[in-house]
Amino acid sequence: MSMPLTFRPASDCPERARRIAAALIAGGLASMEEHDPGGLVLTCGPEGLTLTARGTDQPLSLYLDFVRGPQGYRLAHAGQAREDLIRALGRLPKGSTVIDASTGLGRDALVLAARGYRVIALERHPILAALLSDALQRAAGHPALEPALARLDFRQADAGEWLAENDTLFDAAVFDPMFPPRSKDAAVKKEMQVLQRLLGATPDPDAPATLAALRRHVRRRVVVKRPLHAPHVGDQTPAHELRGRSTRFDIYLPV
Ligand SMILES: C[S@@+](CC[C@H](N)C(=O)[O-])C[C@H]1O[C@@H](n2cnc3c(N)ncnc32)[C@H](O)[C@@H]1O
Numbered sequence: 401m402s403m404p405l406t407f408r409p410a411s412d413c414p415e416r417a418r419r420i421a422a423a424l425i426a427g428g429l430a431s432m433e434e435h436d437p438g439g440l441v442l443t444c445g446p447e448g449l450t451l452t453a454r455g456t457d458q459p460l461s462l463y464l465d466f467v468r469g470p471q472g473y474r475l476a477h478a479g480q481a482r483e484d485l486i487r488a489l490g491r492l493p494k495g496s497t498v499i500d501a502s503t504g505l506g507r508d509a510l511v512l513a514a515r516g517y518r519v520i521a522l523e524r525h526p527i528l529a530a531l532l533s534d535a536l537q538r539a540a541g542h543p544a545l546e547p548a549l550a551r552l553d554f555r556q557a558d559a560g561e562w563l564a565e566n567d568t569l570f571d572a573a574v575f576d577p578m579f580p581p582r583s584k585d586a587a588v589k590k591e592m593q594v595l596q597r598l599l600g601a602t603p604d605p606d607a608p609a610t611l612a613a614l615r616r617h618v619r620r621r622v623v624v625k626r627p628l629h630a631p632h633v634g635d636q637t638p639a640h641e642l643r644g645r646s647t648r649f650d651i652y653l654p655v
Contacts, residue, residue: 404431405440405451405527413444416537420449420530429526440597442527449534451527453597462594464535466510466549467542482511488623488642488649489572492517496571501559501614502604505591506532508574508625513552520570521554522562527598529556560606563613573614576625577604577633608634615655624650 407421407430421442424430430442438455450463485508489498494516500509503523513519523529536554539545555562559575578599596603604610611633614622624633626648632638638650 403435403439404429405442406430406434406436407432407442407444409444410446412446414446414448417444417448417534420534424526424530427526440527442530448538449531451531451594451598453594460590460594460597462505462531462591464505464531466506466535466539466545484642484644484647484649485511485574485623485625486515488651489574490620492571492620497568499559499570499573499614499617500575501573501610502576503532503554504528504576504595506535506554508576509552509554510548512574513548516551517571518551519553520568521552522557522559523554524556524558525599526556528595560610560613563617568617570618572620573618573622574625575607575611575614575622575633577607577610579627579630608636611636611652612655615652618654620654622652622654624652626650 404425407425409418409421421430421444424442425432439453441452441454443450443452447463447465450461452462453460489512492498496517498512498517498519500512500519500521503509503521505528506521509519509521523532532554533556536549536552539549578595611622611624621639624638626633628643628646628648630648632650636652639653640651642649642651
C-alpha cells in the first residue's frame with residue numbers, strides 16, 4: 401500500500417476496535433492524519449470498524465458483520481452457492497479439517513465452520529485482517545454463533561508462507577483468489593469494489609504458487625472458486641469442475 405489510510409474514530413468507538421486500529425497505526429498502515437483525501441478511510445463508531453472508499457460518486461463501504469446483514473449467521477446455513485461449496489468439497493464428514501487460504505470477507509470460512517468443519521482461515525491483507533478480527537470479536541459470545549466460531553481459527557498470514565512453515569495435512573482446502581466482480585447482486589458488487597480498491601489491480605499474482613502449495617497439504621482435494629468463464633488458475637487443469645449459477649468450483653487432487 402502506498403499511503404497509510406486515514407483512521408477516524410468517533411468518541412464511542414469501542415476499546416477493542418481502537419486496539420486493532422492502533423496496531424495498524426504502529427505498522428504504518430493507518431494514520432490519524434489525512435494523507436489522501438480521495439483514498440480509503442477507516443472509521444470507527446459504536447459498531448466497530450468500517451472501511452470506506454472515497455473518490456467515487458457515492459462512497460462505498462465495507463463493514464463485516466457475522467451476526468446480522470448479508471453475511472450473518474442465517475446466510476451460513478442457506479443458499480445454493482453455499483451448498484455448491486460443500487458439494488465441491490465432497491461432503492466431508494463433520495470434524496474434518498479445512499484450510500481457507502483466502503478468507504477475504506470471511507463468508508466461506510463461516511459457512512465451513514457452521515457445517516461442522518474445523519477451519520484454519522488465513523488472510524494476508526492487514527486491513528482486511530483488521531476488519532475480520534473486529535467482526536469476530538463482535539460476534540464472540542453470540543449464542544447462535546458460538547459453536548461455529550469455536551471451530552474457526554483465524555490468522556493474519558500469507559497462505560504460501562504459512563504452509564512453508566507448517567507441515568500440517570488438512571482434509572481439504574478452499575481457495576478463492578481475487579477476480580473482477582462476478583455477482584449481479586449490487587451489495588456484493590459494492591463490497592468487491594472496496595476490496596479491489598484496497599488490494600489493487602492485480603491482487604493475487606501468486607495464485608498458481610499458492611494452489612500448488614495447497615495441493616501438497618491436503619488429503620482429499622483443493623477447491624478453487626472462479627467466475628464461471630474465468631481461466632483456470634495458472635492454467636492448471638482441475639480433475640473435476642462443478643458449475644453453479646455464477647461460480648465454478650475447480651477441484652484439484654493432492655500431489
Ligand atoms: C475474493 S476474496 C475471498 C472471499 C472469500 N472467499 C469470502 O468468502 O469472503 C480473496 C481474498 O484472498 C486473499 N488472499 C489471496 N491470496 C492469499 C494468500 N496466498 N494468503 C492469504 N490470503 C490470500 C486476498 O487478500 C483477498 O482478501
